[in-house]
Amino acid sequence: MRRGSVISFNCVDSSLSSLKNCQSYINTGMDIATKVAFDLVENCNDVEEVNSMESVMLEYAAMDRELNHYMQAVEATVHQIKRDKPENIPDLKDLVKKKFTALESKNDDSDLRRNEKYIHFMEQLKRMRKQFGHHSDTDANESIEQIDEDIAVTQSQMNFICPITQMEMQKPVRNKVCGHTYEEEAILKIIQRRENQKKKACCPKIGCSHLDVKRSDLVPDEALKRAIDSQNKQTRPMP
Numbered sequence: 001m002r003r004g005s006v007i008s009f010n011c012v013d014s015s016l017s018s019l020k021n022c023q024s025y026i027n028t029g030m031d032i033a034t035k036v037a038f039d040l041v042e043n044c045n046d047v048e049e050v051n052s053m054e055s056v057m058l059e060y061a062a063m064d065r066e067l068n069h070y071m072q073a074v075e076a077t078v079h080q081i082k083r084d085k086p087e088n089i090p091d092l093k094d095l096v097k098k099k100f101t102a103l104e105s106k107n108d109d110s111d112l113r114r115n116e117k118y119i120h121f122m123e124q125l126k127r128m129r130k131q132f133g134h135h136s137d138t139d140a141n142e143s144i145e146q147i148d149e150d151i152a153v154t155q156s157q158m159n160f161i162c163p164i165t166q167m168e169m170q171k172p173v174r175n176k177v178c179g180h181t182y183e184e185e186a187i188l189k190i191i192q193r194r195e196n197q198k199k200k201a202c203c204p205k206i207g208c209s210h211l212d213v214k215r216s217d218l219v220p221d222e223a224l225k226r227a228i229d230s231q232n233k234q235t236r237p238m239p
Contacts, residue, residue: 012074012078012092015074016071016074016075019067019070019071020071022067023064023067023068026060026063026064026067027064027117029056029060030057030060030061030117030118030121031117033053033056033057033060033121034053034057034117034120034121034124034222035222036053037050037053037054037121037125038124038125038128038222038223038226040053041125041128041129041132042128042132042226042230050125054121054122054125057117057118057121058112058113058118060117061112061113061115061117061118062112064115064117065107065111065112065115066104069100069103069104070096070100072099072103073096073097073099073100073103074096076099077092077095077096077099080095081095120219124221124222124223125223127221127223127224128222128223128226131223131226131227131230132230159181160224160227160228160231162181162182162183162186163180163182163204163205163206164182164183164186164187164190164204165183165186167183168228169181169182169183169224169225169228170183170228171183171184171185171220171225172184172220172221172224172225172228173187173218173219173220173221174218174219174220174221174224175203175210175213175217175218176217176218176219177210177213177217178203178205178208178209178210180203180205180208180210181221181224182204182205184218184220187201187204187213187218188215188218190204190213191213191214191215200212200213201213201214
């Protein structure tokens with residue numbers, strides 16, 4: 001019996017690994033939808049099409065939530081059996097289904113808008129609209145306003161210079177904690193150097209009080225990158 005249960009759990013581990021691969025496909029889909037929405041804003045600002053991309057992001061967020069709940073149900077079931085050590089192994093499928101249903105019963109639409117990639121999408125979309133001078137009176141714009149306003153947005157002009165290299169950024173990343181942006185390679189080198197010294201990396205922006213910059217805090221700043229590219233196209237001399 002014990003030997004059989006080990007085999008069953010090995011199969012469960014393999015299934016969980018496959019589900020995590022599915023999660024990576026969802027993340028890829030959300031990245032593609034984000035880029036499509038930004039292209040629309042930059043090139044034509046078709047409000048209806050941009051709104052449809054927001055709907056796509058919410059659908060992906062729903063799939064991500066469902067997948068997470070299923071993996072949680074499986075992991076909780078395995079933990080329960082290992083803890084209780086029943087004489088006869090119960091129906092794993094039935095146990096997982098019950099736990100999954102319990103998790104899904106607590107679903108709320110607001111959960112989807114708290115998805116990390118969705119939040120990042122809406123923050124960047126807001127920055128894109130500001131940069132390219134687009135405004136919308138639709139529900140999508142109202143939902144943007146609900147997002148935490150403590151993100152770093154530009155005022156009259158965007159700053160394209162990296163506080164580390166003092167050069168125009170080629171691949172900007174934004175710090176989710178303090179809102180400052182840096183050249184990706186430059187900030188990663190600082191983090192790595194400080195890790196080697198067993199110390200924390202401070203935000204290199206003068207006056208910033210954030211004293212522990214982590215890799216996980218950094219997200220690509222697509223809106224800023226597009227703004228830099230747009231300015232360079234405008235200032236590039238005609239052939």
